[in-house]
Amino acid sequence: MDAEKEQLLQQDDSGKWDKGHGAGPGIGGRRGLPPRQRLEGWRGIYQEHEEIVWTVVYTLLSMITRYWRIGAANYVVWDEAHFGKFGTHYINRDFYFDVHPPLGKMLVGLAGVLSGYHGQFEFKSGVTYPDDVPYTAMRVILASFGVALVPLAWFTAGELGWSRYARHWVTICVLCDVGWLCISRFILLDSMLLFFTFTTFLGLVKFHNQRHDAFGDDWWIWLVFTGWSIGCVCSVKWVGMFATAVVGLYTIEDLWNKFGDLSMSARNYLKHWLARILCLIVIPFIVYASCFKIHFMILNRSGPGDAQMSSLFQSHLVGNDFADSPLEVAFGSKLTLKNYGYGGGLLHSHVQTYPAGSAQQQVTCYHYKDDNNNWIITPTWGDSVNPDEVRYLQDGDTIRLVHYMTNRNLHSHPINAPVTKEAYEVSGYGNSSIGDTQDHWVVEIVDDTHRTKSDQADGRIHSLTTRMRFKHANLGCYLRAANSVLPQWGFKQVEVTCARENNKKDVHTYWNVESHWNEQLPKGNVKLYKSPFWRDFSHLNVAMWTSNNALVPDPDKEDILASQPFDWPFLHLGLRMCGWGDNMIKFYLLGTPIIWYFSTICVGLSLVTAGWFLLRMQRHYNDWLPGQWDHFLYVGKYAFFGWFLHYAPFLIMGRVTYLHHYLPTLWFAVLLAGHMLDTYIFSSPRWSDKSKLVWFVLWTVSVVVNFWWFKDLALGIHGPVNDHPGWQWRDTWNIYNR
Structure with missing residues (x-):
């Protein structure tokens, strides 16, 4: 009887692939490897709760990195001068105007309220925070969105059906990237933008994995969750529309495939259309419009942004x-x-x-x-x-x-x-x-x-x-x-x-x-x-669009912080986020080089890999088990679309651009890197378990050591920067005083 139960359990695990679920913990990858046997004792308990254990571990590690020395710089850093001031306007209820939608800035204002800030500080760049401004607490609250990126990466990698090694490696990349770490530690919008970008793609993947149970409870939950995430990411910054485009492409392909399914009735096909319209168009629009409604309700006092609105609006x-x-x-x-x-x-x-x-x-x-x-x-x-x-x-x-x-x-x-x-x-x-x-x-x-x-x-x-x-x-x-x-x-x-x-x-x-x-x-x-x-x-939305388009480089003034999109994938330039005096704590926005370089290479490698296998398939080589090629293509395709749709628009934009604009794009490049490692090494039957472990340790140690080497760029450089040698990996990085 016990042997029969064990056989049923193994069949259930191996069947997850066919049902559309990700591999999750305990499944040995996508190349037909057998599932693990059930263990007894503490190992069995760990195996049963492995998902929770690693979620807790990665969340704690993320909290340590994001919160460590977060209040050491007691002055207004970089764009805290803008977004801290917008938070002040919400607390004082003064109407202001900005080129970004209001959700992220309302959350900044909420962080101020929860921290005990009363709206009396002007947030001038470089000015020391007075004792009555709880800037550390505000940074901690907003950094919590950055903390959540790591467990979100863990969940997403699991739902993509990768091996445990690939899943851990991708999560460690999110944990150890200096750029994501740095941008999450200040009173800015970027941690919220990244958070909702991650949740949007997670919702899409989770919904895809419920396709075997259309209109079931979980199917509806993740479709609604994806729509909610779309509304939120677009309500923080308009670049959230790029994540929306990824979901849109998936939906178009999904509905087109269903259109060709002759076994599906016209009634069911119409229901699929109505579900997508409701959850991926109506719900995001309701979320987006609701943010503006709350914005108008809170900001009921005359302020510096009055003139951007109609005279009738101002009269109230x-x-x-x-x-x-x-x-x-x-x-x-x-x-x-x-x-x-x-x-x-x-x-x-x-x-x-x-x-x-x-x-x-x-x-x-x-x-x-x-x-x-x-x-x-x-x-x-x-x-x-x-x-x-x-x-x-x-x-x-x-x-x-x-x-x-x-x-x-x-x-x-x-x-x-x-x-x-x-x-x-x-x-x-x-x-x-x-x-x-x-x-x-x-x-x-x-x-x-x-x-x-x-x-x-x-x-x-x-x-x-x-x-x-x-x-x-x-x-x-x-x-x-x-x-x-x-x-x-x-x-x-x-x-x-x-x-x-x-x-x-x-x-x-x-x-x-x-x-x-x-x-x-x-x-x-x-x-x-x-x-x-x-x-x-x-x-207001048209005024925002008009003002956003007016943010063009000024030929009469050199902007040493600006960079071009071609500078980003291989970290041609970094960004000084503050003054560079010897007696102040300094921050330099730069990614972990090995993560950026390797992920960028993998963007091209993924296209080459797909092309190579297509050629072999045309010659009738059989490299895949049933369903594996479709899954390989699905993961690679939407990770690449995510990268391309987040990156390519900046190539044609006339507005001024900075390195932090690449940070949402980096997530999809990292996913492609994990996809390539899983395809060529961690899920490949050509490698032994020992070889896979060696490769995993090698790549993980490389990422962690590289992060540790550059971590002070995000955590804060104390003392003269020239006393910290070894960071000038590229001549174009202006880390050192010359």
Whole structure:
């Protein structure tokens, strides 16, 4: 009876492959090796609980490396200056603007709350943390996401069906990479981005391994988990879309294969489509949109990012007086004009002049509150208004816009704009007594977002809600701001032009009154203004996209921290994360070289290997047992897609890039390295168990020793850096002072 049970257990283990499960602990790989026999005593207990034992071991080791000396550097390191400040805004509830989605920064704010931080520190780069800022606790909380990478790697490698040796080696690589270690130890978003990248791929692999039990409980759990992870990774940084693309490719292939399965009914096939739409599209979108909803709910006070949002949105922020502005605009009103295009700023002018063209005063769009944003509605030359009477501004009125601070008239003429050559230049010209008809603009109402057509019958301009255009009376062009950025002489502000094309759907020619002052008119009422969430959601996302695309290298300024994508796979450049003084603790972002070099080589080797076996299969060589080739291709294919989709987009991006952008990509390169080691050595029947052990020890010791050699780059370099020899493996690394 016992022998019969043992035989059934062995059949159950060997059948895991056919059912789609990963090998897990205790299974001898993928090349047909027999499962291990059940052991008695403590060895049997260990064998039964091996998964838990190694999960605990690796988690403890990960905690030691991530938390060790984490509070030693008591100053603001690198981008802690940005993300610590964003956390402060959540605690103070001040609205801010940033190019990244809000989830990671909300978690930074939560880490501050849990640590007892009260939001009183400005997080200026290089400044020493005061005693009342619990920076160490905040770093520990955020480093916990980095701690979780190691057990996540252990789970993922197990689900991929590798041998124990390959599984341990990949997990040790994640534990011992200096780059992943370094980036996880500060108040940054990268540890969260990496965490959700790992969970997304784990969810995909777990879901794949449940394909034998479609619509079962575990199948649904891991499909929902994958969708949740997609929503989270995209809500930390938009590069999470690359992980989403990997899941998308898998889903397309999976549904295509099911389409060719004639044994599947049309009803079941439709259910597969609906399940993917619900879990991989709807759930991620709900997670992503919910993060913005919470973001808007928390940040209910006026702050430094107000001007990136619509005037209606700003009117509901505490500390903002827009809603108190007079409802209707009249001649003599002082006001600010906001461009309605996504990412649009406030119409602005300053005393500086154009270096070419008319050489008249510059007119720009500016995203921050400033007295130079104020304009006065003034009659045209030859017209006048009785100061004792209120003359409301209406559709079709011709006006002058006079700059409040310099008294210049908003002006245009047939001179090409400095950046957008196909449009006319807009400038500030003349004064209260000097000017011409080139200062005249015709007001054209587009619509009023909060009034019915009957309410708009009077044709009056309303603050905040009326969208209007300004047509030049002589030239027929339209005042426009389309996010073209002026050079340094224009302070990198947005160019304002007069567009010759009359495109009535061009929102960059739409303007609305934001702030409005007129003592002759009664105050408004906030109840008259509503800002729908979906409009605010869309507006903010487009503004983020526009600002992200504007992060291009500045040819007038050298950025010694920046690097190119071709520099990353073989660690051509590292990154100094702080000042390099002898008396401060220093950090240098660099990967463990042997992990980066070998994993990069394995990216190419995986393609060669797949090509080699395809050629042999075409010649009818039989190298694989049933199901093994499909699994080899599945693992290699999606690890490679993960690497390619995370890396290739940076090759065509115009924005400035840094070494840490490669860190999510590295995960897929490491997976390919593990895949190659498992294919050629650890699961190959050509090697004896002793030889496999020798190879495992050799590769593992190499990784650990290499990590130990470079560990202080992540844990902190104490004293003069030149007192620590042996790190200059490449001449391009600027570790040492020269």
